[in-house]
Amino acid sequence: MSSVEIRDVRKTFGTTEVLHGIDVMVPDGSFTVLVGPSGCGKSTLLRLIAGLEKITSGEILIDGRVVNDSPPKQRDIAMVFQNYALYPHMKVFDNMAFSLRLAKLDRKEIEEKVRQAAEILDLGDYLERYPRQLSGGQRQRVAMGRAIVRDPQVFLFDEPLSNLDAKLRVQMRTEIRELHQRLNSTSIYVTHDQIEAMTMADHIVVMCDGGIEQIGAPLELYDKPDNMFVASFIGSPAMNLIEGTIEVVDGHAAVAVDNDIRLPLPPNLGAQHGTRVYYGVRPEHLSLTNGTAGVPLDVSVVEPTGADTLIVCKLKGKDVLASFKERHDLRPGQSIRLEPDTALVHLFDANDGKRL
Amino acid sequence: MVSITGSNDKSAATERISWLERLNSNRNLLGFLFMLPAALVLLVFLAYPLGLGVWLGFTDVKVGRPGHFIGFDNYEWLFQDDIFWLSVFNTFLYTSVASVIKFAIGLWLALLLNRNLPFKSFLRAIVLLPFIVPTVLSALAFWWIYDSQDSVISWTLIEMGLLDQPIDFLGNPNNARASVIAANIWRGIPFVAITLLAGLQTISPSLYEAATIDGANEWQRFRRITLPLLTPIIAVVMTFSVLFTFTDFQLIWVMTRGGPINATHLMATLSYQRAIIGGALGEGAAIAVAMIPFLLAAVLFSYFGLQRQKWQQGGRDD
Incomplete structure (x- = not known):
């Protein structure tokens, strides 16, 4: 177990810089998730930590030791790949024993370690099978088994669940989390799925276009996104972002979307009159009101999921999503009024997307 | 008389259709038919020369002279x-x-x-x-x-x-x-x-x-x-x-x-x-x-x- 520190790491492929100076501190024993849309450089960063790619500049430290020039096997890491990368010609046992054999451990010790890992992962009955004879979830477990037999300092996961079906993904999510709690080893987990990030992580590193957008605990990112990218990326369904101008009349601030639409703001917000902003409000922070309060909208789609109901409305041609725990009898075409919970409203500068 | 001829024609037509239909639905027969051209090519250009070669090996045929079977x-x-x-x-x-x-x-x-x-x-x-x-x-x-x-x-x-x-x-x-x-x-x-x-x-x-x-x-x-x-x-x-x-x-x-x-x-x-x-x-x-x-x-x-x-x-x- 140990910490991983990334200091101003850059990576270029040819003339393209894909990582522009990344700084991340992964504390000892934490479960850190790198999340971002595809092409944001999160997998590249993981491969740099693993030593599968050479970093162009900067430093990577594992357990306080600079590992820039160390080959993967000296970094004491284990990696779980997206496609599992199980050796197809080896049985499950041999797949898991491969690294131990290369490390020239004696047979009894190998046997013991593999059995132990197999027991943790409930793979005992499959040790004599070939990867092809296993289901997706079982293969995933073998891939994890191959990682844990080595008892490494750091576990690296490269989108390990994206090849599984939805139900299995939820189940494996819990299993990986349980495994981490049991082994308590530093883990770095790459995913493009923000729900995976939210549910599994101690720390989330949100990445976009080769840079870091925000680092924080899951709920921190949800409650206080630093910028519009994080705001729209974290949370499902995504946050509504409505463009408008701040209007301060008699000390009451609001965001004017159009001549007749005013979105309310909390009173103590030191907003400048006339600033172009994006008004961010999560679908779950909108509520249905009667009378004259709130903003008038037309319902265009109603999507009940059972637990809650998602409705899509139109505001000046743009979609606005609202999600209700209660069941309302709404129909497409119906006019409703929605009121945002002003305490939970986010404001972002329209120019640079930063939080105000 | 006319009616009899008519019905005869009709039954012949039905028979033809049903024969085609039967062929169409019989996968084995159809498969055999599709295989036939390839099998023919193999027979004529591979099996026959090979067989002929093996046969020639048991004869004393010379160029321009038919030979006899001479065993081994x-x-x-x-x-x-x-x-x-x-x-x-x-x-x-x-x-x-x-x-x-x-x-x-x-x-x-x-x-x-x-x-x-x-x-x-x-x-x-x-x-x-x-x-x-x-x-x-x-x-x-x-x-x-x-x-x-x-x-x-x-x-x-x-x-x-x-x-x-x-x-x-x-x-x-x-x-x-x-x-x-x-x-x-x-x-x-x-x-x-x-x-x-x-x-x-x-x-x-x-x-x-x-x-x-x-x-x-x-x-x-x-x-x-x-x-x-x-x-x-x-x-x-x-x-x-x-x-x-x-x-x-x-x-x-x-x-x-x-x-x-x-x-x-x-x-x-x-x-x-x-x-x-x-x-x-x-x-x-x-x-x-x-x-x-x-x-x-x-x-x-x-x-x-x-x-x-x-x-x-x-x-x-x-």
């Missing part, structure tokens, strides 16, 4: 023929040495070409060149390279001061054997290299990455990942390579015609010489038929060796 006389005669046994020896020597070297160099080239080299596709095209040139042309080129007086190899070595006189490539039995084997290797490498390259490309790069992280060095990755995963393809490629080499004719015939003193006669060239040049069709056919057991052995070896390995059975890879 041809084979008994060949059994006591030193030149025949020499050709068998030559064929085995030629096949084994050439195949082993073709495999070694072919695999090495494939591994090189599988890396991220600059001008990758250009290099791959170059490797294929010997395969594209018609065999007779490359044989002629080698014949010239191996010329006893004007050989470019001898000339270079003499110019470099390493030799006093030109090498007699095709005049000396052992030199001639080595020379034709070298020519065959040159010609056979592309097939091995490109096919193995195709095989290498089916191996997922993440397996190598996983192995690297597991602590395998380059040799261990080759030994534990590449080689076992490539084995099924190696088996196919080498079976074909052995078959092609064992039955080689063109290279030898253009370069040495089996000489000097039959040192490079292969079974195929000896068969041709006896049957077509010498006119002894029966005897030539018998030599050709004598190749069958060896070829069959190679095919059976590959058949059993190639059976899907256990790890390849069941399920998909991902």
